[in-house]
Amino acid sequence: MSRETVWAIVGGGNGGQSLAGHLSLMGYPVRLYDIFTETVDAINAQGGIEVSGVVEGFGKPELVTTDLGAAVKGADAVMIVAPAVAHKTIAKQCAPYVSAGQTYILHPGATCGALEFRHTLDECNCTPDLAVAETNSLIYACRAPKPGHAVIHGIKDDLVLSTLPAAKNEHVLGVLQEAFPQIVGGANVMQSSLGNANAIMHPAPTLLNTSLIESRHDWYYYREGITPSIGAFVEELDKERVNLAQAFGLDMITIREWYRVAYGVEAETLSEAVKKNPAYAEIRGQKELRTRYLLEDIPTGLVPMIEMGKLMGVDTPRMELVARFGSSLLEEDFFAKGRTLKNLGLAGMGKDDFLQYLQTGVKA
Amino acid sequence: MSRETVWAIVGGGNGGQSLAGHLSLMGYPVRLYDIFTETVDAINAQGGIEVSGVVEGFGKPELVTTDLGAAVKGADAVMIVAPAVAHKTIAKQCAPYVSAGQTYILHPGATCGALEFRHTLDECNCTPDLAVAETNSLIYACRAPKPGHAVIHGIKDDLVLSTLPAAKNEHVLGVLQEAFPQIVGGANVMQSSLGNANAIMHPAPTLLNTSLIESRHDWYYYREGITPSIGAFVEELDKERVNLAQAFGLDMITIREWYRVAYGVEAETLSEAVKKNPAYAEIRGQKELRTRYLLEDIPTGLVPMIEMGKLMGVDTPRMELVARFGSSLLEEDFFAKGRTLKNLGLAGMGKDDFLQYLQTGVKA
Numbered sequence: 001m002s003r004e005t006v007w008a009i010v011g012g013g014n015g016g017q018s019l020a021g022h023l024s025l026m027g028y029p030v031r032l033y034d035i036f037t038e039t040v041d042a043i044n045a046q047g048g049i050e051v052s053g054v055v056e057g058f059g060k061p062e063l064v065t066t067d068l069g070a071a072v073k074g075a076d077a078v079m080i081v082a083p084a085v086a087h088k089t090i091a092k093q094c095a096p097y098v099s100a101g102q103t104y105i106l107h108p109g110a111t112c113g114a115l116e117f118r119h120t121l122d123e124c125n126c127t128p129d130l131a132v133a134e135t136n137s138l139i140y141a142c143r144a145p146k147p148g149h150a151v152i153h154g155i156k157d158d159l160v161l162s163t164l165p166a167a168k169n170e171h172v173l174g175v176l177q178e179a180f181p182q183i184v185g186g187a188n189v190m191q192s193s194l195g196n197a198n199a200i201m202h203p204a205p206t207l208l209n210t211s212l213i214e215s216r217h218d219w220y221y222y223r224e225g226i227t228p229s230i231g232a233f234v235e236e237l238d239k240e241r242v243n244l245a246q247a248f249g250l251d252m253i254t255i256r257e258w259y260r261v262a263y264g265v266e267a268e269t270l271s272e273a274v275k276k277n278p279a280y281a282e283i284r285g286q287k288e289l290r291t292r293y294l295l296e297d298i299p300t301g302l303v304p305m306i307e308m309g310k311l312m313g314v315d316t317p318r319m320e321l322v323a324r325f326g327s328s329l330l331e332e333d334f335f336a337k338g339r340t341l342k343n344l345g346l347a348g349m350g351k352d353d354f355l356q357y358l359q360t361g362v363k364a
Numbered sequence: 365m366s367r368e369t370v371w372a373i374v375g376g377g378n379g380g381q382s383l384a385g386h387l388s389l390m391g392y393p394v395r396l397y398d399i400f401t402e403t404v405d406a407i408n409a410q411g412g413i414e415v416s417g418v419v420e421g422f423g424k425p426e427l428v429t430t431d432l433g434a435a436v437k438g439a440d441a442v443m444i445v446a447p448a449v450a451h452k453t454i455a456k457q458c459a460p461y462v463s464a465g466q467t468y469i470l471h472p473g474a475t476c477g478a479l480e481f482r483h484t485l486d487e488c489n490c491t492p493d494l495a496v497a498e499t500n501s502l503i504y505a506c507r508a509p510k511p512g513h514a515v516i517h518g519i520k521d522d523l524v525l526s527t528l529p530a531a532k533n534e535h536v537l538g539v540l541q542e543a544f545p546q547i548v549g550g551a552n553v554m555q556s557s558l559g560n561a562n563a564i565m566h567p568a569p570t571l572l573n574t575s576l577i578e579s580r581h582d583w584y585y586y587r588e589g590i591t592p593s594i595g596a597f598v599e600e601l602d603k604e605r606v607n608l609a610q611a612f613g614l615d616m617i618t619i620r621e622w623y624r625v626a627y628g629v630e631a632e633t634l635s636e637a638v639k640k641n642p643a644y645a646e647i648r649g650q651k652e653l654r655t656r657y658l659l660e661d662i663p664t665g666l667v668p669m670i671e672m673g674k675l676m677g678v679d680t681p682r683m684e685l686v687a688r689f690g691s692s693l694l695e696e697d698f699f700a701k702g703r704t705l706k707n708l709g710l711a712g713m714g715k716d717d718f719l720q721y722l723q724t725g726v727k728a
Contacts, residue, residue: 089627208574208693214591217581227578229653237521257373273669289593325685 001175002027003176008075009061010090011067012039015107016081018142018150022050024059024178033071040066042147053142072097077105077175081138082115083292084110086302091120100128103172105161109134110296111193112304112339114164118361119345120344131168136160138193139180155182160184160195165361183351188358190248191307197255199301200238200292204322205230206286207329213289224279238270242306247256248310248355290330298326299338309342312351366391369539373425374432374441374454376403377480378469380445382514385413388423390543395427404430406511417506417516429699436461441469441539445480445502448474448664449695455534464492467536469525470638473498474660475557476668476703478528482725483709495532500524500559503544519546524559526550529725552722554612554672562620563665564602566657568686569594571693586644595635601682602634608669611676612719632697655696662690662703671705676715 005028009020020032034040043049050059060263065071072078080090087106092105098121105205106113116135121127131250141154159182163169164190173185186192201293206213209225216350219225247251259273266271274280287292302323309316327334341347346354353364368391373384376398376687384396407413412424429435436458444454451470458468462485470477478498487493501513504598505518522548527533530552537549543635550556570577573589590598602619623629623637631637638644650657666687673680691698705711709717717728 030671089540163587205575210572210578210594211569211576211583211589211591212573212579214593215583215588217573217574217576219579224579225575227575229574229693236692303608321685321689323690324681325689328682328685329593 003029003178005077005178006075007031008033008071008078010071010078011081011082011096012043012064012144012147013081014142014144014150015140016079017043017049017144017147018051018140018152019079019107020061020064020082021051021057021059021150022055022152023179024048024061025051025055025057029180030059030061031065031071031075032061032112033068034063035066035358037066039147040064046148049148049150051150051152051206055152056156061231066094067120068093068348069097074099075102077103079107080108081107081298084108084113085296087113087117087300088120089339091117095121095126098126098128102128102316103131103133103168103175105138105172105176106132106134108196109189110300111196111199112308112344113193113300114162114187114189115193115344115346116339118164121336124346127314131163132164133161133163133169133172134189134192135183136186136192137336157182159183160186160192162189162192162260164189166359167361175307187250188248190358191250194241194245194248194250194252194305194308195256195304196301198293198297199305200234200241200255202297203302203326204237204291204318206233206289206291207325208233209285210289210329213286218283219284220281220289221285222274222277225285226271226274228271231269231274235270235316240309240314240316240319241305244309244312244314244316247261247314293328294326295332298323301342303334303338303340304344307310307339307344310352311346313340366568367542368438369393369394369441369534369542370439372397372435372442373445374435374442374458375445376400376407376428376508376511377445378459378506378508378514379504380443381407381413381508381511382504382516383443383445383471384425384428385415385421385423385514386419386516388412388425389415389421390417392517392543394423394425394435395435395439395560396425397429399430399431401430403511404428409431410512413512413514415514415516416544418518419516424642432457433461435502438463439466440443441467443469445471447660448477449660451477451481451664452484455481458489458539459485459488459490462490462492462494464494465494465529466492467497467532467539467635468494469536469540470647471503472501472560473553473556474664475560475563476553476672476708477557477664478526478553479557479708479710480703482528486709495527495536496525497525497533497536498556498588500550500556503547521546523547524550524556526553526556528553528722530723531725552612554609554722555614557610557668557674558605558614558616560665560669562657562661563631563669564598564605564619566661567666567690568598568601569683570653570655570657571686571689574693575655577650583649584645585649586638586641586646589649590638592633595633595638597682599634602688604673604678604680604683605669606659608673608676608678608680611678658690658694659696662687663698666690667698667702667704668708669728671708673701673717675710675713
């Protein structure tokens with residue numbers, strides 16, 4: 001291997017295989033862990049991962065395994081590429097192998113992923129001096145149509161990464177930017193956490209599309225699902241997110257404004273904007289209600305935003321309505337199992353102590 | 365005229381014209397009031413109302429007028445056949461003409477219509493000893509395709525009527541049953557108010573059908589709008605209504621059970637039941653969100669049910685979610701202008717005092 005940073009990738013899905021293949025091709029020693037024997041065996045049988053698309057080649061990870069400890073132990077950068085609802089379980093499973101100086105990166109972290117990961121390690125009495133980082137989205141647009149094959153359609157040209165504690169962000173960026181120079185640092189994990197657009201764009205429209213989801217109609221999520229009233233509601237919801245960021249001193253743009261910056265889409269309303277966004281033209285609507293749009297984006301998106309609102313004294317009435325309606329409709333208590341202040345180990349913490357914790361990783 | 369009870373009908377829409385025509389044909393002296401000059405002039409020009417369907421004939425009201433006082437003054441039974449959101453205004457307008465011994469009937473009353481009507485008269489310092497009654501639905505399935513023409517497709521064979529105070533119910537029934545023997549008395553106005561199925565069957569499905577309402581699709585409200593998840597949610601919502609009735613000592617059946625009794629429809633779920641109900645087969649879904657399904661059924665249906673829950677100590681979390689989501693989506697504060705305890709003049713009243721008020725009409 002031509003480079004020294006040892007990478008462990010936890011999760012052999014679309015993102016995980018793309019990362020493992022790409023980083024291997026860059027010359028890094030890479031270990032890939034997946035829970036499924038079939039995935040691991042298939043990759044080992046062919047000796048690596050075939051990568052196509054904007055990156056082409058045959059990447060050969062050093063190790064592809066179902067043994068989490070073998071993958072994680074001693075790795076410099078551990079990339080966790082898994083559904084956000086699995087982060088807590090993965091933290092518990094990693095705890096025995098964690099060592100000082102490592103960096104764990106939730107890629108992406110949804111909202112408050114790093115806080116949850118760190119708290120879960122603490123609960124496991126796992127206290128080495130390490131960095132837990134999170135990104136605000138996945139760096140690729142990619143697919144892994146089968147084990148051992150990753151198709152990278154595009155690589156994002158910006159990605160926010162923030163670290164808990166924020167004081168370690170420079171160190172983490174130093175490691176990661178060698179491979180991905182387009183990563184930029186966030187002020188603290190609130191920047192990536194509140195940059196979670198899925199929490200805004202998924203649960204509310206999904207609820208308000210319930211009948212269409214369970215109907216005989218085929219439909220397009222953005223073009224048809226964000227009707228004028230739904231778009232207007234989502235814009236109000238998004239204001240709560242921007243207000244919340246403001247309370248943390250973070251100057252965030254609205255999602256509609258972001259569509260302008262990222263896609264060049266100009267429109268008077270969100271409903272218009274998504275219709276004009278070519279990247280959204282072919283995204284289909286789901287055909288069942290129990291999808292990640294609710295099951296993940298409520299407990300690891302809206303719930304922690306609402307809870308951060310409580311901590312910071314920012315009202316989030318629309319977020320509450322959506323999260324509670326989703327809980328009721330699916331008969332799932334997202335406030336019992338979601339990323340609440342209590343479940344994040346932050347119950348009773350004051351605003352100033354919390355801001356200091358984000359910076360230093362030390363609870364007052 | 366062959367009969368002595370003088371009827372005034374307030375409202376010349378579908379139900380009002382059908383009632384005015386039908387009661388005239390029965391031989392009662394009838395006065396019909398409508399706000400629109402065109403409606404009144406058209407009926408006067410042809411000298412009455414042509415009634416067709418299950419009732420046939422040409423009904424000749426004594427008076428058809430835009431003068432509310434002329435219609436209402438001295439009438440024995442004043443039938444108010446108007447959207448529930450207009451009840452308060454109508455009460456204010458009637459106040460100068462009210463006299464002891466009259467009966468005002470909200471037909472139908474939605475939820476807490478009689479309480480609101482009585483309270484509005486009180487606010488106008490209008491305190492004659494009168495009865496305010498309400499029905500749980502309209503007695504006809506009918507249409508008035510143009511002024512002076514009423515088509516009565518069917519006449520319901522049961523209708524609950526309850527009176528504020530309940531002590532006057534026998535008297536009111538005596539007057540009304542002469543014309544409509546199928547009317548049965550409710551224990552008190554909670555029986556008609558909590559029998560308001562529109563509050564359950566309209567707002568929640570409408571919200572969850574938002575995208576379909578604003579879509580390019582034509583759709584059927586019951587057959588397609590009550591999908592499995594929506595039906596399951598509505599059944600839970602309906603349990604809150606039944607629980608609330610229980611707190612008033614009223615043994616109400618669920619809406620699904622009522623479909624079995626009224627339409628002979630047997631099904632394991634509400635979603636199945638509405639699909640099997642032939643009466644619902646052709647009911648179309650709306651094409652805009654701002655309809656009576658939200659604008660009327662939230663402030664005069666869900667809101668007063670939620671408020672009655674507070675008074676009686678019964679939780680109504682799903683009703684609250686729907687009412688608040690509707691408020692938020694339409695940017696209308698249904699809790700400010702709806703039938704709350706405060707707006708009904710019941711703020712601070714205890715459960716026992718309220719039960720006594722329902723019975724006697726006297727506030728402790």
